[in-house]
Amino acid sequence: MASSVLPPPSAPSPGNGIAHTDVTPTRFAPPPSADRRPRSPLLARLTGLMSVASVAAAGMIVVGVLAMIGGSYDKQVVRDQLAPQQIFFPKPATNPGLAPYAGQQVLTGAQAKLYAQKQIGVDLTKVAGGKTYSEISAEWIAGGMKSATLASERTTLFTGETLRGLLLNAWGWAVIGSIATLAGIILILLGGVLLVLQLANWQVNRPGRRSPSSSA
Numbered sequence: 001m002a003s004s005v006l007p008p009p010s011a012p013s014p015g016n017g018i019a020h021t022d023v024t025p026t027r028f029a030p031p032p033s034a035d036r037r038p039r040s041p042l043l044a045r046l047t048g049l050m051s052v053a054s055v056a057a058a059g060m061i062v063v064g065v066l067a068m069i070g071g072s073y074d075k076q077v078v079r080d081q082l083a084p085q086q087i088f089f090p091k092p093a094t095n096p097g098l099a100p101y102a103g104q105q106v107l108t109g110a111q112a113k114l115y116a117q118k119q120i121g122v123d124l125t126k127v128a129g130g131k132t133y134s135e136i137s138a139e140w141i142a143g144g145m146k147s148a149t150l151a152s153e154r155t156t157l158f159t160g161e162t163l164r165g166l167l168l169n170a171w172g173w174a175v176i177g178s179i180a181t182l183a184g185i186i187l188i189l190l191g192g193v194l195l196v197l198q199l200a201n202w203q204v205n206r207p208g209r210r211s212p213s214s215s216a
Helices: 041-046 050-085 096-101 109-124 133-142 148-205
Strands: none
Touching: 050 109, 050 148, 096 109, 109 148, 133 148
């Protein structure tokens, strides 16, 4: 008589008599891959080489600062060279174009250029009827170097042309200093923009930040 409390007969084991347990392998779903695409491809392209971009930005800023220092130093040297000469614009001005500068001391490159061209240049045309130093010198030599008038005009023209050349040379160096200062400002701005782009790229595409499309 079969009892209801007896366990049901076990299924016959195949082969060697060892019962096999049917274990179905559990398949774990792979974690969803993070969206590694940059949220701003443009920023990613502009600052793709972060180390190179960082070095370039830092280099621009350093060179820009050095250029500004050099430009400022150049202007100071020009001022230091002009100040001991004690050159002043005539007061009242003998040239109407120099009226705003009447009585001022020549200390900058711009003032040196004005004085050289519109003061000395004009005055020299009145010394020997508009003749140049080389022309007067040739006449003086041809006359046996005996004419006191030609000798005086020759000396005046030589002195005036020499001072005029020195002033124009000071103006040229002042221009170089201004260009260096401007170049320094531009380099610093470019380096700063490059750094800002890198920070923006890191902020937008930083690890762990999910894009709006992936969070939806």
